[in-house]
Amino acid sequence: MSAQITVHLAGSERAVPQQSTAGDLFAGDRAVLVARVNGRLRDLAHVLADGDIVEPVTAQEPEGLEVLRHSTAHVLAQAVQELDPQAKLGIGPPIRDGFYYDFDVEVPFNPEDLKALDKVMQRIINEGQTFVRREVSDAEALDELAGEPYKCELIGIKGGAADDVEGAAGEVGGAQLTIYDNVRKDGTRAWGDLCRGPHVPSTKVIGNAYKLMRSAAAYWRGSEKNPQLQRIYGTAWGSKEELRAYLDRLAEAERRDHRRLGIELDLYSFPDELGAGLPIFHPKGGVLKRVMEDYARERHLQEGFSYVGTPHVSREGLFHTSGHLPYYEDTMFPAMDEDGQRYFLKAMNCPMHNLIYRSRQRSYRELPLRLFEFGHVYRYEKSGVIHGLTRVRGLEMDDSHSYVAREQAPQEIKHLLDFVLGLLRDFGLTDFYLELSTRDDKKPEKFIGSDDQWAEATAILEQVASESGLELVPDPGGAAFYGPKISVQARDAIGRTWQMSTIQYDFNQPARFELEYSAADGSRQQPVMIHSAKFGSIERFIGVLIEHYAGALPPWLSPVQVLALPVAEEFEPYLREVLEQMAGAGIRVELDSSDDRFPKKIRNASKAKVPFVVIAGAQDRDTGAVSFRYRDGTQENGVPVAAAIEKIRAAIDAKAQV
Structure with a gap:
C-alpha cells in the first residue's frame, strides 16, 4: 500500500495517497475548474503535500471565472497562430466580464476573421486539449520564445516595470517562469504560451459559453511610443445561460448608451474639429447642466461651503509645490511657454484653493473652512480610453476642499459622506457601496508622507466608512499620492457599477503650502485638508444619469418638462x-x-x-x-x-x- 498523506477539505481531514493531485479530490465534479491550496489558486494537476488545505473553485466564483476566461484567451491565441503562423503574441489577460489578447499581425482583424477564429477555437475546445504547466528558467524561456519579441521583452522586465503593464503579472509574475502547453490526447504538444496560470484542466471545460466580441487597435504596454497591436476582445461564462444573460445586458446597455442618446435628444455632441474628449453642450444639454450645477451649488451653500473661482492656467511652480507635477505631468497637457516661464492647464483645483486659504492668517474659529467651485480642469487622457462624457479631456469638477483641525477630521469626513450620499439619492442613485483606497506599501516611491500619517488617515476613513453601514471594499494601492480616499460606488438601473464621489484625506499639501491656523492656546497649527468631489465631474455624471434613466430623465432634470x-x-x-x-x-x-x-x-x-x-x-x-x-x-x-x-x-x- 502506498504511503498516505493528510489533507484538509471542507473542514475535515482526508487521507490520500502520496502524489495525489487536487483534481483527484474532485474527480467526477466537472464544475471544479481549479483548487485553492493553502489560500493560493492551483491547477487541478497540482500535487498535494501533507497538511494542505484544499478548496474547490468553480466558475460561480470570481477567481474561477477569471481562470476560465484566461484559458479561453489561450485558445484564442492558439487559433490565431494556427490561421496566421506569423502572428506575434502580446498579452492576453482576463478582464471584467471577459478577456482580450493582443497580436502583432500584418492586417487588422475584421468581423469575418473573428468568425473564422471562432470555428478554429471550437475545434480546439472539442478536442479536449490538456493545459500542462512547465517550469522554465529565464534563459530557457528566452531561447524557446526567441520568435516572440513581446514575450521576450516581458521576461527582460520581469518583476520590475512589468508590474505596471496590464496583464503582465499573469505572464511573468513571481520569481519562477512557467509555460503552459496545450497537449492533445495523443500526447503531442499543440501549442504553448508563457503564463503564470493556473488554467482549467482541459479545453473541453470551456464548452460553447464564450463569444468573440470585437477587435480594436492597442499600443503595446499602453504607450503611444510603442508598436500598435491588434486586440481581440471576448467573453466567457460558466454556462450558456450566463452567456445569454450577459449578451442581453450588453444589448440593454447599448440601448442606454449616452453617446447615442445624447445625439438623439439633442443634448451634446463631440465635434472632430475640437478634438477627442472635448464635448459641447447644445441648448437642451445646457439646461440639464445648469439645473445640476444650480442644485449642487445651492446644496453646497446649505452645507457650509463658500463658493470660489480660480483660473484655468498656472505657472508650473504651483504644481511643484503641491507635489502633483512629478506624479501627474504625463496626464497634463504639454506646458506653454511665456517669456521663458512654463504654464500648465490645471488638471486639479486643490493647489489654487490652498492659495486662497493662505491668502491671510486663519483662526481655529474659522474651521472647518470649506471652499467649493465648479472648476474647469484638463487632463491629457490617451485617445484609446476617451469614451463619450464618461472619459473626457476637458471636464468641470464640483470640487471642494475642507480645511479642518486634526481632531475635526473624522466628523468632517462623516459630514461629507452624508452630504455625498444625500446628493446622489436626490438624483435617483440609491444602491451604493464604498471603496477604501490605500497606499501600496510595495511601491513607497509613488506616495509621500510618513507611515504614521498614512496609518492615521486610513484608520479614520475606514472607521467613518464602516459606521455608515454600507459595504466596504478594500482597494489596496488605489490611493492618491498624497493620501487615502473613500469612493462611493453606485449601481445603476441595470446593475452596472460607477465610481461617483470621492473623499480624500490629505496631510501632505497643507505642509507643502505651509498652511497654518492660530489654535485656541495661541500656537500655530497645521490643518488637515479633505478633498471631495460629489459628482466627480459634471460631464461624467450626466453620462451616467442618461444611461441610468435610458434618457427618460425625471421631470426636475428634463430640459423640456x-x-x-x-x-x-x-x-x-x-x-x-x-x-x-x-x-x-x-x-x-x-x-x-x-x-x-x-x-x-x-x-x-x-x-x-x-x-x-x-x-x-x-x-x-x-x-x-x-x-x-x-x-x-x-x-x-x-x-x-x-x-x-x-x-x-x-x-x-x-x-x-x-
Missing part, C-alpha cells in the same frame, strides 16, 4: 396660452408647431422622452382643460389647466422619478 401637441393647427393659440401659464409657474415648456400629422407628433414626443405631453382638442379648449399623455403610454383626459400645473409642479418639486 412639458411638450404641447395641438390635435390640429386651430388649437395652437389655446395651447400657447396654457404654456404661458405653465412657464409662469417655472415649468420648462415647448410647443410642437411643426407641419407633421398628429400621429407623428405623438411618435416624436415619445422619442424625445419628455415627462409630460399635454394635448388639446376642441373639448379641452372649450372646458379650459388639457389631456395628459405619459411616457408609459397611458393618458389622462380633461384635466383642468390649474390642476395640470399643480400636478406637474408637484412632480418637479418632489423630484419624482416619473
Whole structure:
C-alpha cells in the first residue's frame, strides 16, 4: 500500500495517497475548474503535500471565472497562430466580464476573421486539449520564445516595470517562469504560451459559453511610443445561460448608451474639429447642466461651503509645490511657454484653493473652512480610453476642499459622506457601496508622507466608512499620492457599477503650502485638508444619469418638462396660452408647431422622452382643460389647466422619478 498523506477539505481531514493531485479530490465534479491550496489558486494537476488545505473553485466564483476566461484567451491565441503562423503574441489577460489578447499581425482583424477564429477555437475546445504547466528558467524561456519579441521583452522586465503593464503579472509574475502547453490526447504538444496560470484542466471545460466580441487597435504596454497591436476582445461564462444573460445586458446597455442618446435628444455632441474628449453642450444639454450645477451649488451653500473661482492656467511652480507635477505631468497637457516661464492647464483645483486659504492668517474659529467651485480642469487622457462624457479631456469638477483641525477630521469626513450620499439619492442613485483606497506599501516611491500619517488617515476613513453601514471594499494601492480616499460606488438601473464621489484625506499639501491656523492656546497649527468631489465631474455624471434613466430623465432634470401637441393647427393659440401659464409657474415648456400629422407628433414626443405631453382638442379648449399623455403610454383626459400645473409642479418639486 502506498504511503498516505493528510489533507484538509471542507473542514475535515482526508487521507490520500502520496502524489495525489487536487483534481483527484474532485474527480467526477466537472464544475471544479481549479483548487485553492493553502489560500493560493492551483491547477487541478497540482500535487498535494501533507497538511494542505484544499478548496474547490468553480466558475460561480470570481477567481474561477477569471481562470476560465484566461484559458479561453489561450485558445484564442492558439487559433490565431494556427490561421496566421506569423502572428506575434502580446498579452492576453482576463478582464471584467471577459478577456482580450493582443497580436502583432500584418492586417487588422475584421468581423469575418473573428468568425473564422471562432470555428478554429471550437475545434480546439472539442478536442479536449490538456493545459500542462512547465517550469522554465529565464534563459530557457528566452531561447524557446526567441520568435516572440513581446514575450521576450516581458521576461527582460520581469518583476520590475512589468508590474505596471496590464496583464503582465499573469505572464511573468513571481520569481519562477512557467509555460503552459496545450497537449492533445495523443500526447503531442499543440501549442504553448508563457503564463503564470493556473488554467482549467482541459479545453473541453470551456464548452460553447464564450463569444468573440470585437477587435480594436492597442499600443503595446499602453504607450503611444510603442508598436500598435491588434486586440481581440471576448467573453466567457460558466454556462450558456450566463452567456445569454450577459449578451442581453450588453444589448440593454447599448440601448442606454449616452453617446447615442445624447445625439438623439439633442443634448451634446463631440465635434472632430475640437478634438477627442472635448464635448459641447447644445441648448437642451445646457439646461440639464445648469439645473445640476444650480442644485449642487445651492446644496453646497446649505452645507457650509463658500463658493470660489480660480483660473484655468498656472505657472508650473504651483504644481511643484503641491507635489502633483512629478506624479501627474504625463496626464497634463504639454506646458506653454511665456517669456521663458512654463504654464500648465490645471488638471486639479486643490493647489489654487490652498492659495486662497493662505491668502491671510486663519483662526481655529474659522474651521472647518470649506471652499467649493465648479472648476474647469484638463487632463491629457490617451485617445484609446476617451469614451463619450464618461472619459473626457476637458471636464468641470464640483470640487471642494475642507480645511479642518486634526481632531475635526473624522466628523468632517462623516459630514461629507452624508452630504455625498444625500446628493446622489436626490438624483435617483440609491444602491451604493464604498471603496477604501490605500497606499501600496510595495511601491513607497509613488506616495509621500510618513507611515504614521498614512496609518492615521486610513484608520479614520475606514472607521467613518464602516459606521455608515454600507459595504466596504478594500482597494489596496488605489490611493492618491498624497493620501487615502473613500469612493462611493453606485449601481445603476441595470446593475452596472460607477465610481461617483470621492473623499480624500490629505496631510501632505497643507505642509507643502505651509498652511497654518492660530489654535485656541495661541500656537500655530497645521490643518488637515479633505478633498471631495460629489459628482466627480459634471460631464461624467450626466453620462451616467442618461444611461441610468435610458434618457427618460425625471421631470426636475428634463430640459423640456412639458411638450404641447395641438390635435390640429386651430388649437395652437389655446395651447400657447396654457404654456404661458405653465412657464409662469417655472415649468420648462415647448410647443410642437411643426407641419407633421398628429400621429407623428405623438411618435416624436415619445422619442424625445419628455415627462409630460399635454394635448388639446376642441373639448379641452372649450372646458379650459388639457389631456395628459405619459411616457408609459397611458393618458389622462380633461384635466383642468390649474390642476395640470399643480400636478406637474408637484412632480418637479418632489423630484419624482416619473
